[in-house]
Amino acid sequence: MSAIAPNFKLSEFIKSLLDNIFWIILIVVLIGLPAIMMILFVIEMPVIDGELLTPFLALTWLADPSRILPVVKAFMATDIFRVMAFPGFGFAALLAAGTIFVERKMMAKLQLRVGPFYCGKVEGILQLMGDGLKLISKEIIIPAKADKPIFWAAPVLFVATAAAFVAFIPVAPGWVVADVELGLLGVFAVIGFFPIITILSAWSANSKFPFIGGIRALFQMVSFEIPLILSLLGVVMLTGSLNLSEIAASQSSFPWIVFLPVGAIVFFITMLAELERIPFDLPEAESEIVAGWLTELSGMMYGLVQLGTYLKLYAFAGLFVVLFLGGWNGPMVVPPFPAELLEKGIEMGPITAGPFPGLPLFTQEMLNGALWFVLKTVTVIFFIILPRGVFPRIRVDMLLNLGWTKLIGLAFVNIFIALGLLYAGVLGPGGLQ
Amino acid sequence: MGTATGIIRALNSGIKHIALKRFTLRYPEEKLKFVGDGYQFDPSTGVGIAGLKGRHMLFHDHCTGCQLCSIACEGVAEAIAMVKVPEEQTQNKKSIMPQIDYGKCVFCGLCVDACPFYALYMTNDYELSSFSKEGLIYTPAQLQVKPYVAQDSEIQISDRGATHG
Amino acid sequence: MTNELPPGLALRKVDERIMTLNVGPQHPGSGHMRIIVQIDGDYIVACDPDPGYVHRGEEKMAEYRNYILNIPHLERPVIHDSCNVLYPYVLGVEELLGIEVPERAKYVRVIASELNRCIYIMYWLAIYGIFLGHSTMFMWPAGDRELLIDLMEKMTGARVTHAHFVPGGVRNDLPPNFEDVCLRHVNYFEKRIKEYAAVFYDNPILIARTRDTGVLSRQDAIRFGTTGSVLRASGVDYDLRKKEPYDVYDELDVHTNVMKEGDSYARSRIPWLDMLESCNIIRQALQKMPKSGSVRVKLKPNPKGKGFDTVYKRVESGRGSLGCYIVSDGKPEPYRVKLSVPSFRNLVALPNLLRGEKLGNMPSVYWSLNYWPVEADR
Amino acid sequence: MSSDVKTTTVDSKPEVKSPPPKPAAKKTEEKPVELPAFEKSISDKIIEKFGDKVEVGFVKEDRIRINVGKEDVHNVAEFIRDGLNYDHVESVSGVDYPQDNEIEVVYHIGSYSDSSLARQILVLATRAQRETNPIPGNDATKLPTLRDVFYSVEFHEREVFEMLGVFFEGHPDNRRLLLPEDWADLPPLRKDFAIKGR
Amino acid sequence: MVGELAGNYSTVVLMFGFAMAAMAPALVISRMISPRKKSNPVKFLPMECGQVPTGEGRTHFMMQYYPYILMFVVFDVMAIFLYAWGSVLLEVPKIATLPMLGFLAIMFGAMAFALYQSGRRRIW
Known part of the structure; x- marks a missing residue:
């Protein structure tokens, strides 16, 4: 045993776990319970059905679906649910985790190897969890002369900014965290934050390689922002709206990629660059500048940056789907909700449950929309992942040259295609849509 | 347009490979099959017999304790030391035999070439890892044991790529 | 020297913004060596290679061991090319001792040498790929x-460090049925490496990345004394298998691959073409090889040379011409063994190629020189 | 003073003993019939140009050895480059001869540009005085550098400097190359540097 | 589009805050359960490939592609300005497109000139 990990002692490990449990209990007892008491003392408890809500009543309701379902439904209508779970953070993090797993397995298959295999019995499906546990239990090393507050804050800010980006993506009709009129401009504003966080993290580490990597990231993200913005102008012109939900809804008959393939290609390439994915992963070019701006990050800080990266990947893929592939639009494939479940409930021999009056938590349109959206997003993610397997990294000057000459030129071509389509009457008020 | 064609060719080749078979040898479950029983040497012709240079095998009834293997190893890895063995082995008047430290051995097989009495061969066993340095030192008694090897995986080539079947 | 500095670098106070980067020894893009590069922004203004992190004194060790026992040591500098790095030493000892090698052994050696060349180049190519982010x-x-x-292991009994060539032939005969397996594997191998073209060699991004970077002109290639693929990529038709055929290379049809450009792309493409050529050579050798016969001359134990003698033998290894200078003073041990290794010879070109180059080109130029740090340090 | 000693050693070879190199050289010289013609013509050209400043070590198939004193080595190398079309140095090896109190530096010179010389290796050997207690760079163990003649010797000469302590005068960059920065022992390839336990 | 309240964007801020609140504990927990050994000060040196770091990490460092950043400052604003036109294109009369085309031409010309200049002087 000692040969494997000479400094590992089971007793110390158990002791550290017990210590943590002790501190958590202590904090909960000393701070959490008094806080709850104070809150209960201050706020007015709701009166439901003529009765004051007490903890006893609440527990009774938990057992009764006909009473708990409306509460769940009401909760689902709140912003908190949207932020935390469905179109917001939870959903995005789930898709991001799936992306990581699929990426590893797909790269492995393309490269004729196995990939994660042993963790979780079935083709390494629990590998991500294992990696997370490893990252969270690794020591975080802060370089000696680093600017500590910024260095600590940068990974968290990175995830938070990526999450703010996710907030704009509509998943199904009506299901979007921030349903704002100027959604597209909001997206641009949020994208503008990423280079700042990158350069802050790189600058605060006080090391050469992160510094060069941060500058490269700055150049890359900044110079690809103009092609990114210009390539989406065509869609906005055809739709006449900046609201992402409206843009998605406007593609009920044709996705815009049919009319604006040039813009889609330009946006896809700029997307790869903004995501720092191969062939544009210059800020992390490991053979030149060790790991770029991630060099000094260790342990969970690195893990957070990875999480942020994949959240960003999901958000960009979702943006591509919304803008060019028609968002949630697609043929209705989800069957309607069985009506007898509402009236009779489930009858399984002696046991009868229901009826469930408030049951369809999600409407048929919403399920169908989410299904199509996820399918399209996964396809786009596949095409984002694929270049990693077949392309080498390019160089800074090539990248800038590509962004500033070719892509901007193509973006202008795209604008004129959109104008031509509008004024030729193919699209627009008198045209197809 | 050459650029676009090249990019599409590369993407196509990548997608094509997703359908090919995996080539990885999943080692602890599959083990490669080797030629023969291990590297052996025929002193009469001076030519070896092909085989894997794995762990040695010592034939106690042939070993005379002449130290030639130890002398050969001195210039290479200094892995072989001659140790006293009990008197039961009749062939060996000096009652010394080689003991091999696999922490030092480089598996070059020159000791096998040096042995003129057909006493030292190599076998297909290569799984010698141990938790301690002492566990890597094989005494003459341990070297006498013929190792059990279950190695049956071979490279198989088909239209859908090569695999370790 | 070969690359002019960009004009702006001639600014007066340019020194103040020059950053010194240690690329190596613990760097994903260096191998076991250190390249001290001084960069001004994205441009390398000076480069100083600092090898020696894996110096083991193989040449000194060889003076203490006899001619046979040196074999496992002298193949250590390049374990992926271990047959070829041993080859000139074995040829030299044979000349010193006056040994005639059997015909079949010569063919076995050629097959092993070509297989090993492919193994080395595949490893090199793998690292070239990862250096380019592929x-x-x-x-x-x-x-x-x-x-x-797998073939080498069937043939020699070891997967990487074979210790297979000895003065007087090879150590063991081919296993039964080896020819069929070898042919099957080599044919499939050739099919596989041809597929690398679509993903790697014809990839427009790779071509744009490596074309016209690190250009080594023909004159400079000769002046720096480079060898192997670096030399042939610069348009010099020089391959020892053809120019100075050893063993049975004069009976085989060897084609030399030469490219004119002298840039990183040409230097990386030449080894790939060499591998295709090696497959041809292996097939020819399998066909022409005597089906039976001895593969090793029996030597006396502790062979020694005849008085004072020197010999210098060269072979074409996976990286280029590899020479071995042996001084014998009549004892069983060599008086002096000097390996003249291609990596060390190509290293001279590195500072000259990297000067004025972009930082992003550093890994591709460095590794396209076919540099193997362990070999250069010996 | 030290250079005087050296000159006598190499140039006037008959009287100084140096037992190892002599027999081999003599043997080849005594059988001129077997000498290959092309290689003989090259060595003759060098002899013709430099007379008895150079000594032909041996002429074998594809290999010619020229022994030369240290003050002539630069001129001979220039002639080899300009007059004989040799264009690069393949290897620079130092050999220590403690019994002669000399260190021999051997240049193996080849040619890429002349296809008739593709097989040929010209071995140019010169000798430097050996010090019993070497102070690399500051003692009499010095040779003129050939870097201005053959650029390719640059790293090889640096290696010989640190491995045997032969300082190459005129080399622009005579720094440590392979050995660790804190190496303070004898130059390791000298014969009096012994490996531990051997 | 007109008269939209800034409060509509509160959900974005909420999302941002939630992500921060959810992720900061990960760092805190990691800090709590991971080992912290201060025995070796070399560990805390910045990465320099195994060598002792020399020089400052934050230096005067000039990237040669600086003109692109300058161009970005100008053209990013212009690109966003195009959106004001693009989003109401369906409602405004067609004649309003002509000045926009002029604007596009000026922008394109200016960009081409800037690119030409930046390509001519490779280094600033």
């Missing part, structure tokens, strides 16, 4: 190399 090009060669390693 992870697939790391995995494919590293996997397909297994086909040939």
